[in-house]
Amino acid sequence: MEFKFVLPEDVNADNLKDLLEFEWLIPRKVRHFLRVRKNVQINDKQAMFHQLVKPGDVISLLFESEDYETPTINLGQENQIDVLWEDEHLIIVNKPFGKKTHPNQPDESDTLLNDLAAYLKPKNQLPYVVHRLDKETSGAILFAKNPIVLPILGRMLEKKEIHRVYEAQINGSLPKDTMVINKKIGRDRHDRRKRVVDEKSGKTAITHITTQKKDGHLTWVECWLETGRTHQIRVHLASIGKPILGDPLYHSKPTNASRLMLHAKELSLIHPFTKESLTVKATPFLSE
Secondary structure (H helix, E strand, O other): OEEEEEOOOOOOOOEHHHHHHHHOOOOHHHHHHHHHOOOEEEOOEEOOOOOEOOOOOEEEEEOOOOOOOOOOOOOOOHHHOOEEEEOOOEEEEEEOOOOOOOOOOOOOOOOHHHHHHHHHHHHOOOOEEOOOOOOOOEEEEEEEOOOOOHHHHHHHHHOOOOEEEEEEEEEOOOOOOEEEEEOOEEEOOOOOOOEEEOOOOOEOOEEEEEEEEEEOOEEEEEEEEOOOOOOHHHHHHHHOOOOEOOOOOOOOOOOOOOOOOEEEEEEEEEOOOOOOEEEEEOOOHHHO
């Protein structure tokens, strides 16, 4: 694998070593191989690790096949992929409801990751999971297209630098048109599929909710997350007596909804290499 990067104006490193180690999170072993094999260039010239870098410099990195483990992914159906945004490092797709984000067993081939692997195969690229959406949830989801960018995106998730906005449909109205639910979430000891509010031993979970639209007894709400716990929006809305329509786990009464009415309608981040501000929207079909 060979990559070329043009350093942006706000590059956060003084020299090549710091750029590779702290900004791009290249593993120590891989940095060692880059150095001893002389597989790094700056502006088409052999580079030294102590060499200074500046905006506009072109950094070329050549990786050997043994530098990164190549995952094995069964190929799915490439025509199932709806691309919202893509470059050589990242891809954001519109996940359909009813499809798992990734396999749980090695022989599975009907998840979004499998379909994306089939889509990327002609480009000699592979998808890497950055975050996930529940099987019943639709909308914008981000994948890495190489192992170099994957740890950077993981750090961005931890630092809450990847923002996701969701749309949900509930019966009735919220207690307030704008509210914040701050309740810890943990596992349900009686049902391994579920999560519950657990203020004693759960993990911090914060959801911001705003009323977007009302139509009779139905209300559409917008949610954005400060944290990313499993089933967070579903658990939090159910905890205030407003479970999402069509939720098979947290709505105790049958509804006319044909699916879980939860959609990831927007995803935004700063591109880790170009520093471009990206905001990608998936058609908010729940309210149209």
